[in-house]
Structures are given as structure tokens and as C-alpha cells.
Amino acid sequence: MCNVCGCGAGETTIDGKAVVHDEHAHSHGGHFHVHADGTAHDHDHAHDHDHSHEPVQGKHMHYHLHEDGSSHEHVHDHAHGHSHSHDHAHDHSHSHADGSVHYGLGPAGAHAPGMSQSRMVKIERDILSKNDGYANDNRGYLAEHGIFALNLVSSPGSGKTTLLVKSITALNGSLPLAVIEGDQQTDNDAARIRATGAPALQINTGKGCHLDAFMVGKAIHQLELKDDSLLLIENVGNLVCPASFDLGEAHKVAILSVTEGEDKPLKYPDMFRASDLMLLNKCDLLPYLTFDADLAVANARRVNPDIKVIRISATSGEGMDEWLDWIRAGCKKAVDRKSIDGR
């Protein structure tokens, strides 16, 4: 039997006393139930009620799952204008794996008489919309200034900072650039970057596991970036969370080192899917390892068929030219686009 409204397989109404809308009160007609055994019924039901209603538009489709495993659904029209706060606990067309479909039983669902009226508010907004808003601001600012921004993501220890230091050294001042370093604690990485002569700003996220667009926006303005420059953002070493947070970058670049596992792209698919380029780092160590580089690339392409891959070694310099060429091409594009948009 439905543990809230009292209707159950084979029963024809839900008017029973088990209805837990204590003082709650509304009447809605035209419930149509179809049970798993094929029987169907219509019913109206009514409850006492002590609060006023606001019109709610449209129809709600309800889906009931009973304890005995049978289910039924029904549509009811809200044209009569109540906002019954779902205390009668018709589940909104979704059921849960654990079988609990009624949300009206707990204290949060119980209707409190005398309180202001309950109603439904449509939100329909992405949870990350705040972050995405800041990211769009960042992206707009970067585009306006012809700045090419990369968000470097990887596990801790993949060699991100070493790769950045070597890249900055190899660019040898040919491109104006700045670095934003993200770590939970310490400014060690920013210090390593500053030792190359490049401006670097450390963001310590404290307990946070990723950079977000708001933090990066503040850092961008604090760094006073040059027009037509390169911005390298080294995210917190974490292959999970940074995947979801757009910072306003042109590309995410995933760094996978060959001392990790070939199956990392499969284990952490979100990150490899979100990235446009994968740098397979520490390739100088391949002769000493059983790591299958082709398999790692194939796995990355299973998750993201379009991902570009560069095999690289910050130590031996293998692949550095291709990586730096890719950066230069991106920078040129950012500058070109700025002059087109600025015209």
C-alpha cells in the first residue's frame, strides 16, 4: 500500500484515512491510476484545508510506486489553483533505487498549519551557473585583451610545474606570459615559476579541491596581464573536480605522466573529456617502464575522440617544440580574433 495517501494495488480510491495531510486540504479531481497488474481506475480525492492557494499552472504527472512493487501514475490538473506542497506525497515522476518515492513523510515535507502558504518555485538553473557566469566574464576579458589562457589539469606529481618551468624557459621571453598557480597550501610552485622571471600568482584553495572562475578572475586582475599574452593556469593536482569548473580558459590541457597508469583516462573520464589536449609527460622514462603509451592514447580517445595528444618530456625536451608551437598558434589566434572583434 502506498504509505502516504493510502492507495494501493487493487484499491480504487485514495480517500482512505491513511492520508497524511492532517489539516492540509485540497481537492483534486481526475486522478487516473494504472497498476502494474493492468487494472486502472479514476478517482477524486479531497482533504480539509486551512490555507489559501496560489494558482499553479499546468499539469503534474505523478508516479506512485507501491511497497508491493506495483505502480501507477496519474495526472492532475492544477488549474483550480492550489499549491498543496506535495504533502500528499505523490512522487514527481521519478522513483528511487531504494524504493522510497514519497517525500511527504518527513518533518520537512509536513505541512505546518498557520505558516505562510507553500508553493512551488521553478528554478531550472544549472548548479554551476554562478561559476559559469564568472567564467564568461573572464573569457570576455581575455578575448578583449587577446590573451590565450590554458588551464592545466592533472594528478598531483604528473610534472605540471616542471613542464611549465621548462616551457617558460624555452619560450625565453618570446611571448609575454603570466602564471596562476593553484594548490591547497604553500606558494612553492609560484616561487618556482618566479625563479624563471615570469610573474606568478599563487592561489591557495585551503580545503578546496579545484580553482573556480571567481578565484581566477580576481587573480587575472591582480596580475595585470599584458595584452596579447599567454596565461597559464596550473590547477590543483586533482583529476576529478577541476573538470567541472570552467575558468574562462581557451583549452583545458590534461597532463598524464607515463609513471601513472594507461587506464587513467578511463578511470577519470570527465577530465579527459573536458580537455582538448593531452600531454603524455615523462616520456624519457618509457624505456624503463612497462607503460603502453599507445594504449594510454587509445584510452584517452575512447573518452574523447577529438583529443589531441603530444608525447613530451620536460627532462629530455622531446615534444617540446610541438607543444610550444601549439601554444604559439593559440596565442596568434587570440590576437587575430581580438583585432577582428575590435574592428
Added chain:
Amino acid sequence: MHEMSLAEGVLQLIEDSAKTQDFSRVKTVWLEIGQLAGVEVEAMKFCFDAVTRDSIAQDAKLEIIETPGQAWCLHCAEVVNVTALYDACPKCGSHQVQVTGGNEMRVKELDVE
């Protein structure tokens, strides 16, 4: 644990709409979470309880609507169901699939007073 940040994002959306829609208590929050959104539902529930303490959404019930993962298979030229980002097309076995649905995470509706 980016579910903690996501839960904070949910609370921000709730607080924003409390100002515009004028309500003082949230009883139920419906989230739509795609199967491919990279969100662990249990962790989300845990974090939601933590971040909503002493807020207008304290003790609010969190209802999660899970939406299935869908992708466009370039070979089959049709939408197929996938359960993970690394899934091949269930029909032809190709990995040339582009996710088209099931990666959303949205606050859909609130029951408020």
C-alpha cells in the same frame, strides 16, 4: 569532493531566488543530475545537508532526478544510450560518440513557503 562546491552552488541559487520570489523556507529541492554529470548522488546529499545548516534550506529534503546518459553516434547517425563517458556505441561498438544528454546538473524546482 566538488560536491561540496556544487551544494554551495545550489544554496546560492536558492538564496538568490528567495530574494526575487519572496520565500523564507525551503522544504524540498529537486535537482536534476545526469548520469554523466560526474556527481555522486550520495555525496551530494551529504554535502547539501552540511551547507544548508542554518540557512533557509535547513532540513530541506533533497530530491534527485537522475537523467540517463545519451550520445550521438557518428557511425549510426542516431542517439544511443550510454552509461559512462568511455562507453562505446551499444549498436556498432564505435567510440565516435558525442554525449548529448545526461551531463546536466540543474536545480529544477523548489517547494517553499
